Amino acid sequence: xxxxxxxxxxxxxxxxxxxxxxxxxxxxxxxxxxxxxxxxxxxxxxxxxxxxxxxxxxxxxxxxxxxxxxxxxxxxxxxxxxxxxxxxxxxxxxxxxxxxxxxxxxxxxxxxxxxxxxxxxxxxxxxxxxxxxxxxxxxxxxxxxxxxxxxxxxxxxxxxxxxxxxxxxxxxxxxxxxxxxxxxxxxxxxxxxxxxxxxxxxxxxxxxxxxxxxxxxxxxxxxxxxxxxxxxxxxxxxxxxxxxxxxxxxxxxxxxxxxxxxxxxxxxxxxxxxxxxxxxxxxxxxxxxxxxxxxxxxxxxxxxxxxxxxxxxxxxxxxxxxxxxxxxxxxxxxxxxxxxxxxxxxxxxxxxxxxxxxxxxxxxxxxxxxxxxxxxxxxxxxxxxxxxxxxxxxxxxxxxxxxxxxxxxxxxxxxx
Numbered sequence: 202x203x204x205x206x207x208x209x210x211x212x213x214x215x216x217x218x219x220x221x222x223x224x225x226x227x228x229x230x231x232x233x234x235x236x237x238x239x240x241x242x243x244x245x246x247x248x249x250x251x252x253x254x255x256x257x258x259x260x261x262x263x264x265x266x267x268x269x270x271x272x273x274x275x276x277x278x279x280x281x282x283x284x285x286x287x288x289x290x291x292x293x294x295x296x297x298x299x300x301x302x303x304x305x306x307x308x309x310x311x312x313x314x315x316x317x318x319x320x321x322x323x324x325x326x327x328x329x330x331x332x333x334x335x336x337x338x339x340x341x342x343x344x345x346x347x348x349x350x351x352x353x354x355x356x357x358x359x360x361x362x363x364x365x366x367x368x369x370x371x372x373x374x375x376x377x378x379x380x381x382x383x384x385x386x387x388x389x390x391x392x393x394x395x396x397x398x399x400x401x402x403x404x405x406x407x408x409x410x411x412x413x414x415x416x417x418x419x420x421x422x423x424x425x426x427x428x429x430x431x432x433x434x435x436x437x438x439x440x441x442x443x444x445x446x447x448x449x450x451x452x453x454x455x456x457x458x459x460x461x462x463x464x465x466x467x468x469x470x471x472x473x474x475x476x477x478x479x480x481x482x483x484x485x486x487x488x489x490x491x492x493x494x495x496x497x498x499x500x501x502x503x504x505x506x507x508x509x510x511x512x513x514x515x516x517x518x519x520x521x522x523x524x525x526x527x528x529x530x531x532x533x534x535x536x537x538x539x540x541x542x543x544x545x546x547x548x549x550x551x552x553x554x555x556x557x558x559x560x561x562x563x564x565x566x567x568x569x570x571x572x573x574x575x576x577x578x579x580x581x582x583x584x585x586x587x588x589x590x591x592x593x594x595x596x597x598x599x600x601x602x603x604x605x606x607x608x609x610x611x612x613x614x615x616x617x
Contacts, residue, residue, distance in 0.1 A: 212331040216343060218389050219324050222287055223347025224354065225379045226320050229294040229313055230259065232355035232375060234438040235456060238445055239368040240306070248442075248578075248586075250303055252571025255438045258307045260564035263314035264556045268410075271322040271552030275545060279323035284387040288380055290316025295376025298369035322551040329539050329547050330393045337539065338482060338489070342475020342532030349467020349528065352437060353460045360441075360456025413550055416614040418607050419541055422490065423557035425603030426534055429497055430562020432596040433527050435570040436504070437463075439586060440520075446583045448513065458513070462521055470496075470525030475532030482533060486615055487608035489537040493530030494604040497597040500526035508590050534604075540615055569593060 233240070233255050241251055274282050293312030300306035324344060332340040355375070362371040413419055441459055444450045450458065474492060481488035500523035507519035535551070542550040573589035581588055 215331055215390050216328065216340060218386055219327065219344055220347050220350070221382065222283065222320065222386055223324065223344060224351040225287065225291065225375075225382060226317055227348050227351025228355040228358070228375055229290055229351075229379060230317065230355075231352045231437065232294075232359040232371060233297075233310070235356045235359040235441045235452075235459070236363055236368040236371060237438075237442055238452075239363055243368070244300075244302055244306070246303060248571035248574045249568065250571075252438075252568035254303075254307060254310055255567035255571075256434070257564050257568055258310035259314040259317075260559050261314060262311055263318050264560040264564070266315060266318035267322060267552040267555050267559075268549065270319045271326075271548040272410075274319075274323040274326060274548040278392050279327055279548065280387060280390045280392050282319045282323050283390070284383050286316050286319030287386060288316070288383040290314075290320065291376045291379025291383070292316070293376070294379065295373045298372035298376070322548045322555060325535060325539065325551040326548040327390070327393065329544065335479065335483060338478035338532045338536040339472075339475040341535045341539075342471050342478070345471045345475075345528070345531040345535070346468055348531065349463050349471060352467065353464035356441065356463060357456050357460035360452050360460075364452050364456075410546075410549060410553060413542055413546070413553055416541060418611050418614040419538075419553070420557075421603050421607030421610075422534060422537060423554050424561075425490070425493075425600045425607060426530065426554070426558045427561035428596045428603060429493070429527070429530060429600035430558055431566040431569060432593050432600075433566070434563050435566035435593055436527075436590060438567040439570045439574075439590065443508075443586050443590065447587050448511075448516070450513075458517065462517055462524055466521040466524030467528050470528040471531055473525070474529035475536075477529075478533030478536055482536065486537070486540070486611050489533040490604040490608040490611060492533050494601040494608070496526040496529035497601045497604075499523075501594050501597045504594050505591070508587055530604075537611065542616060566593075 233251075237251050237255075240246065241248075246254075270282060270286075290313045293309050293316060296312065297306060297309040300309055325341065328340050328344055329337060358375060359368075359371045362374055441455050444455050444459065445452075474496070477492050478489050481492065503519060503523040503526070507516055507523065510516040510519055535554075538550055538554045539547055570586070570589045570593055573592055574586045577585035577588050
């Protein structure tokens, strides 16, 4: 059932609930990073296996199911799809706490990916219907606050609960909280009228996906985002282990340190990207892609200096800067993807973008750093993770180059 979006503050209420759901999305996705050390010791896993758990196990179904679920969302109720998705991924997060070995935890993480496949693309489409084009990059950036909020809370709550009880209790607690949120989400968020249909259910154009993937800018944007996500997801997952091994921080200290750094840097970076995108993109659509390109070029040397720091306070400041810059791309890039298709195909376009971004970025990122760490361990011992992080920063250069190339041809593929 669709309804005309209410005037006044209702779109902000909807956006706030969507942010909350996205916070749980990333909380359940990223909690594994802070718990990696305890899980590794308890289940006898290697860094490569942990990397597969954090990336490929999640990304397999998350990416593969995202497109058909988004196509369904373009034809039916996005709010019901998101309610079911939230229930499913939260339930499997709780089930992770019952795992007894590599394969049982791997399968539970796959279940989390199955649920989260229905959680993001429909939300992008809802936001595009609730907010006009001139506010869209900021609204999408605000929605993306769920990434630093969820990541920070996953680090904080995961670490504190694991310290007080154990890692299994951390999974179970956050999973149950998400299941309880699902009916509240469905009660508050109503399905709006699609912006171009004036109350009628849209009929997506045949061949819309084929026309999207025929656009050169779509591939350059998606691959550029994927290259940055290899480093972004990989570093985010392995930083708790890096601070444990190279700087000797305990679980509670790591949780507080990394949680606050992720929250402050991430929120500032996400909002700055959205605000700059709305301000500069109206006059020149290419700015949607040039903004993140510049951000990644600045983030790279900051990460290099941060990994070299031996003082905790210096490390905090140096990591804070690239943590923010690493998320500047979200608002402007996602807004650009929305403009590659008509309104009736936004969920599907978002899912196609997320398929490329997450299959490569999430599927490869956490495994890459873990595999390189294992390979370098015979030579560098406990410092192997430091050098694995160095090796992955080159993905930022690849990302910046792809965004610059995409910006040059974006006007040709733009849908007003």
